[in-house]
Amino acid sequence: MRSDLQQILATTDFHSSFDNAVPLMTHLSAVRPNTLIADCGDFFEGTGYYRLGRGVLERDMLLALYDVVAPGNHGWPHYLESELHRITVCANAYGRDGRRLFRPVDVRSIAGRTVAVTGIIGVQAFNAVPYGQRVGQRVTDPALALRELKRAYGQVDAWVVLSHSGFEEDLRLAEACPFLDIVFAGHCHSDAYGPVRIGGVQVLKGYEQGAGFAQARPSESGWEAGAARFADASSLSLPNTLEAVRARITAIARDLREPIDKVRAPYRHTVLDRRLLLEDIATTVYSETSSAVLLNETALRAVQLHGTLTRGDVLAVEPFGNQLVSVNCPERTATSLVSDLSALAGPMVVVPSPLPSPLNAFITTDYLAGALHLPAVPTGRSLAQSVQQALTGGTR
Template sequence: MSNDVHSTILSCPSFLNRLAELRAQGFLIADSGDFFEGTAEYDRFLGVPEILALQGLYDVIAPGNHGFDLYLRLASDEAVHLPIVNSNLAGWPGPRYWIDPSGKYLFTGIIGRQAFSSIEPRNDRLSFIEPLDTLQVIARRAIASGLRLIVLSHQGFQRDVLLSQQLHDRGYPAVIFSGHCHSETNYWPHPNPVVKGPELGRGFASLDDRGRIVVESLPLGGDEIAPHPLVSSYVKAYRTVIDSEPSLEIEIDPDVAEDRERFTGWVVDKLAALNPTGGAFLNRGSVRESLPSSTHITASQLIRVVPFPNELEIVRLSVEVEKAMQVLGELYGESLIQVGGGDTYVTTTFLGGRLSANSILRSTRPVNQFDLRSLIRQELSSTRAAT
């Protein structure tokens, strides 16, 4: 089981390769949400390589709040043969649960209230139901059918520990694979086990038929590792983009590098300098997790620090972009709050993502919209022909 991969599959080739090995060994492959968004890879290819990987390697997945519109479109598309399960969103177009072909496991997905609230204003066709209410119904079905209940949860580890106890108190056994919160704790054994793998394509968690749970971390790096065939053409294209960026190495004041909040503001300034006609949009979580704690930073490292669409960020804006964001803020009901003086603001990255200047890759987002279904079918056909 993976969780919170956040579109890192092109820069972490060992991740898909290891999943392919496990699948060949007979493991079912599942994901607890947030497979999309959070890197320049997603900005560049709009989730297509991730969709290819999900359809080619995964058996069942649950939606997360990041990339939710993609999950919704895929779950609504009869041509996509991948169960995207959720049991606590009324109106969800995909299945509420999935039973594996061996008849041993029943998988269902849930999303937490906080995660859903970040996408709710733009998805008024769906409504939230408390996970415990729906899980009790599905747990009874699993027990009646002699199936082991697997919950793919996207509400955060602490909430899943509470849910584990609540299910146990009502007599429902389950294994909860957790996602969403990026917590340091990855395993809670009792009364019902809660487990999650390392985020950002750095590993996963597994459960065998004997009930043994393993959390596996993968080595970092990857240029020397051959990418999985499903995404190899995208890896090549992505590396071409990285290599085409200016050769740049910026020295960082050591005092700034040690203070991550100051470092965040410093990176915003550098991004703004590289794209002076637009704005700089930055995910502060990515600064913590993706950038090295060193006194130098390269352009390719800056490229990786791109925003999620519903997390607070710092922005540096030109006058023209500021005016556009004010209008968009009123349109979407999102906040744009000026902090301090000058042109520094705090907003949500959903609002920032409505503009084209959300990273130093000025050409990351294609101008023309495309037919997602046709593109996926075309890519799958060419991949099958190549392999």
């Protein structure tokens, strides 16, 4: 454990963005001798690097560069793996036995102050974890959990929270817990980076997907805090352990550049319109199966497409590995079903529109079926296959 720490640096929502990882890796390596390096969750998932590398790159980078991390909803099971579990903190997540899933706090000396660093995951973020990955687990109200933690660790000089709840939620958290000093935010992907002061609490967030960081340093008046982007440091050398990681990044990048077919209009040379693509997919599936189709916009990512579709493009558009499944729900009305799904996953694409009511059966993703605890039968088709077919006009 390093003894001359002067500041805390926090990243968030990296989402396996290894195309942009070298500036992050070099900067964190350079400041690590006197910096506590933290992450606010969702380091995993979001690109083909995760799908092809199965989380090994992300795990190795976290273990090589980071001191303490909060869990995110993406890649949730990885935080429970033995090596990452040792550096993960979360005060409000519990298992079926009623015990905390993670240690609640990491106490460090930073610039002469005893600082308690803890993590929390918001209720909405936790509910976004695929149901099968969180069976028997639960989270409590973050503010209540932090107040309980303060009673147990009263002899510290400062409190820092790594939050995976969203910036607006963290503003409310700061108001509910005025004893906090710094809240590093994550999860929301908003344009708010702060710092925003709520009484004596500062809420701030690093730039997502490997673009930047937030940092805080003790000062005579409290804490100096701010967010910044990583400078281009691609020419700098990396420690030997990270050179090995960079070599694996290069190898996977080569696989992701594999061409598939020409991108058809209207998707060519533009940022993907997720809703348009999902409407295209849903219409095709409905015409082939005569079953209603319900898909959430957040199942896909809006990425820049060019003239030729690559393997990496498909895995960037659909990075989550969702499968299409058939669901029977004889007791649900169409209106209540769409309302429940929208509350869980955001805007929905439905075909046909309006849906028949009652809606006895429909096709959706295994993620949404699991979220509603509905029994599902695989269709034998992945969402990624449908994405590729729609973008190229090819057959599945």
